[in-house]
Amino acid sequence: MNGYLRGIIRQKIVDAQAAPLPEFTFRDTRVPVVKGKAIAVIGMRRSGKTTLLKQIISERLKQGVPREGVLYFSFEDERLAGMKSSDLDIVIEEFYRLHPQLRVHQRVVLFFDEIQVVPDWELFIRRLLDTENAEIFISGSSARLLSREVATSMRGRALEAVVYPFSFREYLRHEKVEPSKPAEEWTTSDRSTIESELRNYLAFGGFPEATGIKGRDRQELLRAYIDVVLLRDVVERYAVTNPAALRWMVRQLLGNAAGSFSINRFHADLKSQGFSVAKDTLHTYLGYLEDSFLLQTLFLATDSERRRMVNPRKIYPVDTGFIPLFDRSGKENTGHALETAVFLELSRxxxxxxxxxxxxxxxxxxxxxxxxxxxxxxxxxxxxxxxxxxxxxxxxxxxxxxxxxxxxxxxxxxxxxxxxxxxxxxxxxxxxxxxxxx
Missing domain, CATH: 3.40.1350 (Trna Endonuclease; Chain: A, domain 1)
Structure with missing residues (x-):
């Protein structure tokens, strides 16, 4: 079995290093640079985490790191099912077996995508940080890699790079109309194009895969994103016992983007609809939705912790494209979308x-x-x-x-x-x- 696994790992390394880097839209995501720390790339599904890893690879190559000094290894492979933490050493052994000269003379760059499928992966990463001359990046779906888990598992040995759907600038870059001059130098034509694209961005959002897809196809794609997050990142992960109440909460939250949300009022609404669920459970569900990066909540700005906790929170989805999916007013959502876009930009x-x-x-x-x-x-x-x-x-x-x-x-x-x-x-x-x- 060990020989079979070793052969698969060696072949994956060879194939990854021989594969050309795909074309991608450059992302402005802030990536910390601190020696001795691994970088955990996190964010909602389909927001572009793997693309960011490929972008970092491209940047390291431009900085002079040789191609053989860069390892990208994805653990999302059914042939690796059942892999144990003790098997992770095989990845490093085979990498250096292919390029023995690197171990002594070259600082290497290691990318481990979906490493969280392997139990006790964090012990392996911490040991690499202590023993290898390497820059290390890890990434995974939000179902397996959350902010609080990075902090707990890595014990201060990892920093985060949070990937959002496209910002407005990234959206314009993707559409090949990013302005090259400051606003005061825009022509009338420049300004007209940018303002028209802004309305499209507010209406349709910035998920890379959904950009350019119109009408019903886009709506179904975005709904599928939400469904996968709810099923895999929340219901399955946490063994949610009342998925109907959770879905009702999501409809309420995303249908009231940029609005206030009170657990007490929502609990009363659920009770009137015949749902039997405790307030503490609803608080827990809201935390799950934030952990999955589906939405963020905003507290009252105050020095009083009591006032902060008793006042309603405001709710913002991770992308403006989610807003029309659940809006029940039948009116334009431009105001809510613009406020959401500003909130997300401040977060970035x-x-x-x-x-x-x-x-x-x-x-x-x-x-x-x-x-x-x-x-x-x-x-x-x-x-x-x-x-x-x-x-x-x-x-x-x-x-x-x-x-x-x-x-x-x-x-x-x-x-x-x-x-x-x-x-x-x-x-x-x-x-x-x-x-x-x-």
Whole structure:
């Protein structure tokens, strides 16, 4: 058996090193570079994790690492079923048997995709970090590799690179219309193209495989993504005993994107529908959905932990393309989609985010905090043409400003604002420009 497994592993290594790298759209995902740490590439299914690994391989080759010094090994292979942690050494042995000169003279780059199917894989990775001159990347589906598991299993020996569906810039790059100049140098034609593509992006989302697919086919593809996450990453993984309540929760959450969500109110709704499920179970289910990267929740920005926990959370799907699948209003979702896009972009940029509720009852969409860039209060609005809308958005920002004195004030809008004066302390920014900031 060992000889059979060794032969398969050797052949996979040879084939992977001989295979040309596929064409891909360059991703802007931040990949930490810290010596002595493995990098765990995580994110929702179909968001592009394997593509990011291939991108990193391409970058290392351009930096001068020889092709034989790069190992990409996927454990998602039925021939490797039943592989044990003790068998993982065979991968390294065969790699160095093929290229013995590398072990002493060359720092190598090792990519282990879906290594989580092998029990006790983390012991193997930690030992490689201690004994080999290697840069190590691991990746896997969210069913087997979660943030908290990386932290627990690797005991501080791994850092995360979180892969989202395409950002707006990546979407434009994929469509071959990424602007090469800053916004102030855009021509009228440039601006028209970018703003038209932004509306498409908000409506259809940024999953790489779904880009360019229209109508019913796209909707069915995105629904299939959600179904796989629910079945494999939640129901099967955690042995969920009330999948009907879980699906009801998903419909409620994704159908109310950028809205508030209260477990207490949802529990009462379920009870009225005849579901018997405990509140603690619903809290657990919500955590599962976040772990699977299907959605993220946003807490109230406050120093009081009690206020943070008792106030409703806001819900944002991982992609704006999910919003129309569950919306029941029959209206356009542009406002919710734009707010979701801004939230996801803030997350990509590494901000700590909360929402603000003032003592006067006004709400600001985001308080975004960064140690180097400072704090910013951000309000998102599709159209500022109506005076009542302008006054509401401006009033909320000005009302929150005294509580967060060091925060800059920004109003992000989809449409160019009318020729009226705004308070000078509020920066008015077009979404098409803000989403493309570096």
């Amino acid at each position: 940029r590494g901000y700590a985010i909360g929402y603000v509720h003032t003592a006067s009852g006004h709400e600001v969409d985001f308080l975004a905090r960064d140690l180097t860039k400072g704090d910013e209060l951000i309000q998102v609005c599709t159209d500022l043409t109506q005076s009542t809308t302008r006054e509401r958005e401006v009033r909320a920002l000005l009302d929150a400003a005294p509580e967060f004195r060091n925060a800059r004030l920004r109003l992000i809008t989809l449409e160019p604002p009318p020729g009226v004066e705004f308070p000078p302390e509020i920066a008015i920014t077009l979404a098409s420009e803000w989403l493309l900031l570096d």
